[in-house]
Amino acid sequence: MGADRERFSTATRLKALGEQAAARVYRAQARKAPRRSRLTGRAALLALVVCSLVVALAYPMRQWVSQRSEIAEQQRQAEQARRAVEKLRDEKARWQDPAYVERQAREHLHFLRPGETGYTVVGGGSYDSRPPQGEGMADRAWYTNLWEGVDRVDARG
Incomplete structure (x- = not known):
């Protein structure tokens, strides 16, 4: 019976320890501040860096796009001028006859x-x-x- 008693007391002790641990966890959760937002300091800094890059690159990208369209327009005009020159050369050759x-x-x-x-x-x-x-x-x-x-x-x- 002595062994039963010791076993019982160990089981009782473990149960009591489990209840105490659960109570401590419950109290710790209750004491915690309300749940923090998911935006940490690192995430805020990363968002700030990305926004800064977007703002810093917006103007150069707009300039690049507009310059590309100007280049395309100039190439189109150059092609038209080439065709006009070729036409005038043909006409000049006819007038030589x-x-x-x-x-x-x-x-x-x-x-x-x-x-x-x-x-x-x-x-x-x-x-x-x-x-x-x-x-x-x-x-x-x-x-x-x-x-x-x-x-x-x-x-x-």
């Missing part, structure tokens, strides 16, 4: 070769001085366009 020059002089200036007879129809059978439908200013002789312009200005008074 004597047959082309002669054709242009015959069409636009109504030049004739020696021995040819040129005819110019004035009015075209109609009293109306406007060109027929489909005939633009480029399709008529230069002097027709000139006189038509003088007539229009004279009619305005």
